[in-house]
Amino acid sequence: MNPLNHVAIIMDGNGRWGLKYKNSRNKGHKEGLKTVEKIIQITINNKIKYLTLFAFSTENWKRPKSEINYLFNLLETFLKKKIDEFNKKNIKLKIIGEKKFPKNIKDILKKSENLTKKNSALQINLALDYGSKKEILNAIKYISKNKLKISENNISNSLYTKKIPDPEVLIRTGNTNRLSNFLLWQISYSEIFFSKKLWPEFNQKDFIRIIKKFK
Ligand code: IPE
Ligand code: IPE
Ligand code: MG
Secondary structure (H helix, E strand, O other), X not given: OOOOOEXXXXXXXXXXXXXXXXOOHHHHHHHHHHHHHHHHHHHHHOOOOEEEEXXXXXXXXXXXXXXXXXXXXXXXXXXXXXXXXXXXXXXXXXXXXXXXXXXXXXXXXXXXXXXXXXXXXXXXXXXXEEXXXXXXXHHHHHHXXXXXXXXXXXXXXOOOOOOOOOOOXXXXXXXXXXXXXXXXXXXXXXXXXXXXXXXXXXXXXXXXXXXXXXX
């Protein structure tokens, strides 16, 4: 088996990139999507089975409404344009998070998940409205409500990531060395790589270097 089965990424630095080069944070988010596409391809080429991408945190709701709207429009347009291509490439899309979105977003996410649910080359877990503390809290509430034994297994199996093996590698771009409430339970034993590059400038070579270093 590939020693690298699951990579998780905190895609940080879009806003700063946008401000620096295009005088607009939102343009940085748009540019960041190009990196997402490149990274997906490298993941497939390297036969990595799971890719978890942190795209929007429970804390990100505090951002200006205009930025939030832009991000969700971007996501909607991206999925409408790309989901058939993902499907053809045998990619499965799974959303992890609280899922408190407007109806149009909920609908497109559900549709994309349903369309790709039988695929098996790569599973992309898109963390949207995601917060690790909330995830753990929900797991404990579930265990308590169903009167299950409080055990590591039961906690793992009550997270959004149930049935998904823990990531061997976590990458954070954007020159910030913190976890920002991402996968706190699941990365207990992951190798963590911090990149100084902003997400839109993180490229294939950077990703391959990390894969090689891990291996
Ligand atoms: C992208 O980076 C992550 C998202 C929340 C979409 P940021 O938007 O946090 O960019 P910086 O960190 O402000 O540069
Ligand atoms: C982490 O980036 C969340 C995502 C990449 C979606 P943030 O920019 O939101 O995190 P902080 O504010 O630096 O902790
Ligand atoms: Mg940031």
